[in-house]
Amino acid sequence: MGRSPCCEKEHTNKGAWTKEEDERLINYIKAHGEGCWRSLPKAAGLLRCGKSCRLRWINYLRPDLKRGNFSDEEDELIINLHSLLGNKWSLIAARIPGRTDNEIKNYWNTHIKRKLFSRGIDPQTHRPLKSTTTTNSTNNKNSRLDTKRSPDFQLEEQNYSFLQVQPEFMISHMIKKENNSSIIKVGGSSDSTEDSNSSSGVTTELEVYPDHKLVNLELSIGLPCESLVSSINNLKQAKQQEQEEVVTHQLFETSTTPTSSAPVSVHEAACLCYKLGFKNSQACSSCNAMEKTVTSDNLHRFY
DNA sequence: AAAGTGGTCAACCGCTCAGCT
DNA sequence: AAGCTGAGCGGTTGACCACTT
Numbered sequence: 638m639g640r641s642p643c644c645e646k647e648h649t650n651k652g653a654w655t656k657e658e659d660e661r662l663i664n665y666i667k668a669h670g671e672g673c674w675r676s677l678p679k680a681a682g683l684l685r686c687g688k689s690c691r692l693r694w695i696n697y698l699r700p701d702l703k704r705g706n707f708s709d710e711e712d713e714l715i716i717n718l719h720s721l722l723g724n725k726w727s728l729i730a731a732r733i734p735g736r737t738d739n740e741i742k743n744y745w746n747t748h749i750k751r752k753l754f755s756r757g758i759d760p761q762t763h764r765p766l767k768s769t770t771t772t773n774s775t776n777n778k779n780s781r782l783d784t785k786r787s788p789d790f791q792l793e794e795q796n797y798s799f800l801q802v803q804p805e806f807m808i809s810h811m812i813k814k815e816n817n818s819s820i821i822k823v824g825g826s827s828d829s830t831e832d833s834n835s836s837s838g839v840t841t842e843l844e845v846y847p848d849h850k851l852v853n854l855e856l857s858i859g860l861p862c863e864s865l866v867s868s869i870n871n872l873k874q875a876k877q878q879e880q881e882e883v884v885t886h887q888l889f890e891t892s893t894t895p896t897s898s899a900p901v902s903v904h905e906a907a908c909l910c911y912k913l914g915f916k917n918s919q920a921c922s923s924c925n926a927m928e929k930t931v932t933s934d935n936l937h938r939f940y
Numbered sequence: 941a942a943a944g945t946g947g948t949c950a951a952c953c954g955c956t957c958a959g960c961t
Numbered sequence: 962a963a964g965c966t967g968a969g970c971g972g973t974t975g976a977c978c979a980c981t982t
Contacts, residue, residue, distance in 0.1 A: 651951080652950095652951075652976085653950075653951080653976080654951090672968095674967075674968070675967060675968090686952090687967085687968090688952085688953090688967095688969090689952075691968075691969080692950085692951065692952080693950090693951080695969095696949095696950070696951085697950075697951095724971065724972090725970090726970075726971065727969075727971085738969095738970075738971085739949085739950075739951085740949085740950095742971075742972085743948070743949050743950085744948095744949090746948095746949095747947065747948055748948095943981100944980105944982075945979100945980085945982090946979090946980085946981095947977105947978085947979085948976105948977085948978080948979100949975100950974105950975095950976090950977100951973100951974085951976100952972105952974070952975095953971105953972085953973075953974090954970105954971095954972090954973100955970085955971090955972100956968105956969085956970080956971105957967105957968090957969085958966100958968090958969105959966085959967090959968100960964105960965085960966080960967100961963105961964090961966100
């Protein structure tokens with residue numbers, strides 16, 4: 638369809654921002670607030686593209702930005718969030734106060750990837766490197782319909798695929814908590830090269846939740862039980878429309894460091910439910926109807 | 941000391957999406 | 962319904978710097 642450029646490139650500066658440009662941008666936004674980036678450069682007297690102004694403000698000039706090195710807690714949080722959300726840097730950044738998507742993306746590519754490799758973990762799949770080959774082939778199979786299978790089987794396989802990978806996935810991203818103890822351990826296995834299933838003694842996810850020895854770190858993934866069956870039925874009905882897959886993200890949040898002296902911020906529970914593959918992603922309506930409770934662990938949960 | 945190499949990160953590019961007309 | 966526009970996102974680039982040879 639073709640689009641007009643967001644600005645007249647021949648009349649705009651590019652490259653690094655000068656101190657004067659920064660000051661102009663800061664002063665303008667302080668006076669007029671964010672928004673209307675297209676008209677901002679002219680109004681602020683800047684020879685910059687609106688997109689460039691927005692990026693400079695969001696990634697560098699915003700007063701609430703936390704500069705400096707990432708803490709270990711932030712590292713682990715990013716890893717956990719990435720395991721759930723993938724390269725959705727803006728979603729990850731939204732969960733980490735003071736950090737920008739660009740900053741997290743850069744940090745991921747320059748530090749965390751290496752860190753995970755050194756732990757023997759594939760940064761993309763969050764699985765042990767030695768099983769990456771077979772894992773990828775499995776994931777690829779699930780992410781694309783196998784035309785040799787019956788349509789019903791394909792849909793069910795797709796829908797359950799997240800459950801099939803769930804046990805290993807969950808174990809590596811849960812806090813293991815001793816009963817009646819404040820001592821927690823991150824990860825299901827102290828040895829990342831060891832098979833997490835065998836080392837943890839947890840063989841299926843059904844054994845994970847009921848015994849309460851494993852509690853959710855701050856993130857979990859999976860369909861609410863009661864909505865699972867109806868989701869499958871809905872999928873079957875929708876199969877005539879197009880290929881689709883449903884992934885439900887249910888996000889719980891609590892403190893990752895209960896023993897820390899820093900104040901613990903406990904936010905409202907957020908349910909991130911996305912129906913991937915539909916034209917317009919819509920929040921899971923069933924979660925809105927669910928009752929939220931706060932457990933003794935300060936966990937916000939939906940039931 | 942100079943050249944080469946690799947790491948870091950700010951900035952840019954191309955694209956998608958949602959809202960408006 | 963279709964087209965246009967602004968905003969935002971993720972991937973990529975390139976300048977800069979530190980370290981090594």
